[in-house]
Amino acid sequence: MKPRQQRMLAVGLAVAGLAVAAALTLKAFRENMMFFVSVSDVVAGNYPSERNFRVGGLVLDGSIEREEGSLDVRFVVTDLRCELPVMYTGVLPDLFREGQGVVAHGRMRSDVFVADEVLAKHDENYMAPEVAESMASHVEEQTATLRENGADCEVAG
C-alpha cells in the first residue's frame, strides 16, 4: 500500500468512526435533546413533574379566552390526538393565533399547564395571503379530525 493510500484510509476511517460515534451519542441523548414534549406525552403522564419543561402543539380553534383588563389568557393546545389546557400571563408573540403551532414553557399544576413563556412555532410554508385564504379551511379540518380521533388519547391514571 502506498503512503498516500494509507493516509486516505486513515482519514476515511477516522471520519467514519467519528460519524458513528456522533450518531450513537445523539441517539443516546435523543430524549434530552427534544426541545419540547408532545401534548399526548403530557396527557399520558410522560413529563418531568419536578421541573419546568416545554410542551409543543397547535392552539385549538376557538379555545382562546382572554381576561378583560389583564394579560391573563387561557387556551388549549392539541397535537390532534390529545388536548391540554394552558394558563399564561404576559405578552404573546405576533404569530400566536388559533391553529398556530406554539411551544409553552412552564409546569403542570393539577391538570392545567401553567406557562411562564409562550413561543410561536411557524411552519415551513410560505404563501401570499390570498392563497392562504383559499386554504383557510385546513384548521377546521384539523379540529374536526381531532374530534373524531379524540378517543385515541391515552390519559394518565
Add this chain to the structure above:
Amino acid sequence: MWKWFHQLASPPHFFRLASVLIPWLAWPGYALIAYGTFAGLFVAPPDYQQSDAFRIIYVHVPAAYLSMMAYMIMAIAGGIGLIWRMKLAHAVAASAAPIGASFTFLALASGSVWGRPMWGTWWEWGDPRLMSELLMLFLYIGYMALRSAIDDTTKADKASAVLALVGAVNVPVIHYSVEWWSSLHQGATLIREGGPAMDAAMLYPLLANILGFSLVFGALLLRRVRSEVLRREGRTRWVRELVLAPGDSA
C-alpha cells in the same frame, strides 16, 4: 486523467486561473443579488402569517446555506491536503474559514432579529438547530485560533485539517436537526419531499439570492486563496517574476 488535478495543484497555474475566474463569478453574483434583493423586498407578496417579516429569508437562508457549504469546502479541502499533501488545498481550507464564520454569524444574527417578533424570543438555549449552528461558529473560531497559534505553516495545515474534519460531523446534524428532534425552528422549505413549499413569486428571488451569494462567495474565496498562495510562495521565482513583470495584470 489526473493531469488537471495536478495542474490545479500547481500554485502559478492556480493563480492565473483564479485571476481569470474571479470577475466571471463576482459580476453575475452581484447582478443576481441585486435582482433577488429587489424582487424579494418589493415584488414578492407578504407572507400569509408573517407578513413582511418573512423577507429576512432573503438574507438568512443564503447565509445559513453558505455557512454550511463553506464548512464542507474547508473540511474536504483539509482532507485532500492531508491525503495528497497538496499545499494549495490547505490554502483553500484556511481561506474558507473566515468567510464561513462571517456567514454563520450573519445567519445567527438575522435569525435572532426575526425570532424576536415571530417566535417571541431572541435566542433559545437548547434548541437543536440553534445549538448546532452556534457550535459551527465555535468550530470556525477554533479552527482560525488553532491556525494562528501554530507558527509553522505545514504543522498548522495538518492540525487544522484534522479539526475541520472532526467538526464536519456537525454539518448534517445542522441540516437534519429540525427533523430528528422537535425544534422551535421550522422544517426545511426548499429541500423537501414534494418540492419547495413556497409561492413562486417568493421562491425565485430567494433562489436568485442563494445562487448570487454562492457566486460572490466563490469570488471572495478565490481572492483569499490567491493572497494566501502569494504569502506561502513569497520566496519562489514565479512570484518574483509576477511582481516584477510590468503591465501584467494579475
